[in-house]
Amino acid sequence: MKLLVINNLASGFGEGAVYDFVRSFSADGDEVTMRSTDGSSDLRTFLYDAEDYDAVVAAGGDGTIATVTYLLADTGIPVLPFPAGTANLLAMNLASPTEPHALAKMTREMRCMDFDIGEIELPSGEHCGFSIMAGAGYDATIMKGAAAGKKLLGPMAYFTSAVANATPQHATFTLSIDGHEVKSSGVGVIIANFSKIQFDLSLVHENLPRDGAFDVVVLNTKDAFGLIPALIACVLDRSGEFPGRTDALEIYRGREITVEADPPLVVQYDGEVTSRTTPFAVRMLPKAARFIVSEECCRVFAEA
Template identity: 55%
Template sequence: MKVLVIHNLGSGYGEGAIYDFIRTYSVDGDSVTMRFFNGITPFSELLKDAKDFDFVVACGGDGTIATISYELRNTNIPILPFPAGTANLLAMNLLSPSEPHALTKLADQANTMLFDLGEIECKDTKVGFTMMAGCGYDQLIMSNARRKKRLLGPIAYFEAALTNPAPQVSEFAITIDGKTIQSSGIGVVLTNFSKIQFDLMVSDKNLPRDGMLDLVVLKTKNAVELLPTVFAKAVDHSGDLAKKIGAVEVYRGREITIDAEPAMLLEYDGEATQLSTPFTARCLPGAVRYIVSEECIKMFASKEKASEE
């Protein structure tokens, strides 16, 4: 087997689990190529010959895996997401293990599944996301959590949310597949995969293979007003109770354009940016092939069957 490993040196806690994976996975005759990223070399350069390998290991946090996935979109090259960040939400949604020996077994079994990707176009820039993207309060949380992720781990995101109780409120003009709606609030979140820490669902569905993105408008005037909705989603995963509270609006679409006044900054898969509204998000159906477990395949097959009934 020929394997290409892309390892983000700055992800997570700087642990060396990827080297344990290579030692465990490799057998006589295998060829493993490692390339390192630390914020300078473009991923397009690191992945320019990815088609020459049997599969690519994307080692890093959700942002790293999203960028590699977007770079390899529509190539059908299998990608093994290797969770080495702080949140590792994609691995959680895929039911993937984090331990190197278990990931070796996953790679040996070589089960794959196609998933949608999200794409954001803002001015002259395009980026991809696997999990979520957003603007406003969402971006503020990701930006403020960055400094404490290594110290606090996933708790850094909740700490950042609680220490910013009065974020900016904007008026939104949102166009979903050609239809425009008006709304207001402290932010907007787009989801492909929807589950986050503590088994919370940001949107009502978790269907990253249906060619659609979920759009969640945070309609409150401050962060404290979101707490009842968070509690509702914790006790009722259907989303019905959260809808009754009225602090969020949920929509679905294939192409979504968001404008805000005042303008809001963007984030994608935990990466806070200096890009700002307006921007367009679109779903890229079946654009990435992940190496996953049999449990993952069964889970999404079951979800898709239930959504059709």
């Protein structure tokens, strides 16, 4: 087999698990090419010959994986999301192992499934891709606040940031969802493809990243404390009770969404906090990503 490994050296804790993966994967006759970045290189220059490989390994955080996946959208080239970041939400949503030897075995088996991804258009006209979710407001504030502590605290940095920013900016929202206008207000808007966030909590009841539509979630509260009932409902999902999400979350469904906010709010996608503010637009790219997945992932999403 031939593998192309895109390795973000700046992701996560820098423990180098991807090198253990390569050693575990490699067998007689294999060819593994590794191209490394510290985050400053244009990944397009790394993927010019991706079609010459059996698969591409995207080793980094969710932002790195999202960029590689978007650049390879609709090519049919299998991508292994290698969880080398802090939160690794995509790997969690896909029920992928995190241990490099298990990931090597999974790659050798080449079990693939196609998943939806999103395309976000920023006010500058720049287009980017996301696998998990994009949004503006409180989620971007949490991710920006967590950046400095991720290497020390890991996923707990997001919780610490959420507490430290308990009174985020409140805004009035105008949403266009498949041509229908929705007016609302709150501290943020999240456009979700995969539903699971940190600590294995789900924004919505069902995780449906292969159905060609997003969940649009408005955080309809004045401050972070107003989200506590919704957080408790997310926790109870894990026990099988599936309670309503309370009035703190307004949930819609759509394929093409435009978000405007007054005042403007900072935009993020898959954990990458941009320097841009609303408005922004997203559109669905149905089953544009081909991921190498586990048996458990096949069971979960084949049933869905």
